[in-house]
Amino acid sequence: MANKIxxxxxxxxxxxxxxxKNNKVLKYIKEKxxxxxxxxxxxxxxxxxxxxxxxxxxxxxxxxxxxKDGIIKNSPNLCLKNFNLKQYLQKKxxxxxxxxxxxxxxxxxxxxxxxxKKNFFVLTxxxxxxxxxxxxxxxxxxxxxxxELGHLVLNNESYEKLWQKERKxxxxxxxxxxxxKELLEINNKNSRKIIQETxxxxxxxxxxxxxxxxxxxxxxxxxxxxxxxxFLNQIKKxxxxxxxxxxxxxxxxxxxxxxxxxxxxxxxx
Numbered sequence: 224m225a226n227k228i229x230x231x232x233x234x235x236x237x238x239x240x241x242x243x244k245n246n247k248v249l250k251y252i253k254e255k256x257x258x259x260x261x262x263x264x265x266x267x268x269x270x271x272x273x274x275x276x277x278x279x280x281x282x283x284x285x286x287x288x289x290x291k292d293g294i295i296k297n298s299p300n301l302c303l304k305n306f307n308l309k310q311y312l313q314k315k316x317x318x319x320x321x322x323x324x325x326x327x328x329x330x331x332x333x334x335x336x337x338x339x340k341k342n343f344f345v346l347t348x349x350x351x352x353x354x355x356x357x358x359x360x361x362x363x364x365x366x367x368x369x370x371e372l373g374h375l376v377l378n379n380e381s382y383e384k385l386w387q388k389e390r391k392x393x394x395x396x397x398x399x400x401x402x403x404k405e406l407l408e409i410n411n412k413n414s415r416k417i418i419q420e421t422x423x424x425x426x427x428x429x430x431x432x433x434x435x436x437x438x439x440x441x442x443x444x445x446x447x448x449x450x451x452x453x454f455l456n457q458i459k460k461x462x463x464x465x466x467x468x469x470x471x472x473x474x475x476x477x478x479x480x481x482x483x484x485x486x487x488x489x490x491x492x
Contacts, residue, residue: 224278225277225278225279225280226244226245226278226280227242227243227244227249227276227278227279227280228242228243228244228279228280228281228282228283228488228491229241229242229243229271229274229275229279229281229282229283229488230243230248230282230283230284230285230481230483230484230485230486230487230488231267231270231271231282231283231284231285231484231487232285232325232328232481232483232484232487233256233267233284233285233286233287233301233325234256234287234300234325234349234350234483235256235287235298235300235301235349235350235351236255236256236349236350237253237254237255237256238253238254238255238256238263238266238267238270239251239252239253239481239483239484240252240267240270240271240273240274240484241274241481241484241485241488242274243484243485243488246335246336246485246488246489248480248481248484248485250274251481251484252270252273254266254270256301257302258302259302260302260303260306263302263303264303264311267312268312268315268316271312271315271316272315272316275316275318279318280318280319280491281318281319281320281321281490281491282312282316282318282319282320282321282491283320283321283322283323283328283484283486283487283488283489283490283491284308284309284312284320284321284322284323284487285322285323285324285325285327285328285329285483285484285486285487286298286301286303286308286322286323286324286325287299287300287301287324287325287351287353288324288325288326288353288368288370288371289324289368289371290308290322290323290324290368291367291368292309292367293307293308293309293310293320293321293322294306294307294308294309295308295322299351299383300350300351308320308322309321309322319491321487321490321491322490323362323486323487323490324353324355324370324371325347325353325483326345326346326347326353326354326355326370326372326373327355327356327362327364327370327486328355328482328483328485328486328487328489329345329347329353329355329442329444329477329479329482329483329486330343330344330345330354330355330356330357330362330370330442330486331355331357331362331486331489331490332479332482332483332485332486332489333345333357333442333477333479333482333486334357334360334362335489336479336485337442337477337478337479337482338440338442338475338478340357340438340439340440341357341358341359341360341439342357342358342359342436342437342438342439343357343436343438343439343440343441343442343472344356344357344372344432344436344438344441344442345357345441345442345443345444345477346372346373346428346429346432346441346442346443346444346445347444347445347483348386348425348443348444348445348446348447349445349446349447351373351383351386351387352372352373352383352386352428353370353371353372353373354370354371354372354373355370355372356369356370356372356436372428372432373386375428375431375432377424377427377428377431385424386424389417389420389421389424392417392420402446402447402449403418403421403447403450403454404447404449404450406418407450407454422457422458422461423461425458425461425462426458426460426461426462426463426464426465427461427465429441429458429461429462429465429474430461430462430463430464430465430466431465433462433465433466433468433471433472434465434466434467434468437468437470437472438472439472439473440472440473440474440475441472441473441474441475442475442476442477443455443458443474443475443476443477444476444477444479444482448476448477455474455475455476458474459474462474
């Protein structure tokens with residue numbers, strides 16, 4: 224009986240592949256995402272084939288968007304452009320393949336396995352900013368491309384571009400795009416400046432989205448979760464300045480480990 228699923232979380236920095244059964248991760252591999260198309264496809268296919276067996280029901284893939292019908296369009300953080308990833312992998316592995324926006328995958332995992340709320344949004348804060356929207360317990364897709372919350376425009380620039388700008392400033396001062404946790408530990412004039420600007424960006428974006436969706440809860444995921452509760456409280460304080468509606472929802476880190484691969488696996492029925 225086919226009762227296992229392979230979940231793939233294709234990130235701009237890391238590629239994660241997991242073997243999943245009954246919503247539990249049995250095996251897990253993480254590799255750096257190649258920035259060349261064929262190298263990326265070869266690595267992904269090889270990792271998937273390494274988990275392949277007769278009891279695999281299918282492969283669920285979480286990928287940066289925009290994407291629709293398994294076709295990755297023009298993701299700013301990926302070397303696959305206008306590429307039909309679903310069709311490519313189905314031909315390679317001869318199994319059912321489904322592809323979803325990575326932010327939507329996290330939102331799906333939260334709705335079924337995490338917070339289990341009916342109306343909320345997720346922001347994935349990593350190489351870029353992704354997002355997912357759950358309305359009445361279902362992923363909101365619009366006409367197929369909804370959920371690109373990182374491209375909310377603030378001060379004539381998208382949320383995503385402001386996020387990348389801060390990462391470049393970090394590179395200028397510290398020689399690399401350091402995680403927020405490391406910037407907090409450095410705690411000097413330059414790191415504090417970047418942290419405050421990051422909090423302002425996050426606060427403006429989250430506050431604006433709360434005004435639009437009036438969610439039950441806001442879930443934040445990605446590497447930034449490592450900063451812990453103190454930084455989360457600063458994000459809440461920053462967001463609250465921009466919320467106009469009477470209801471200010473709970474904002475919390477995701478409680479799920481491997482939410483991207485888990486959400487992707489839920490696509491396979």
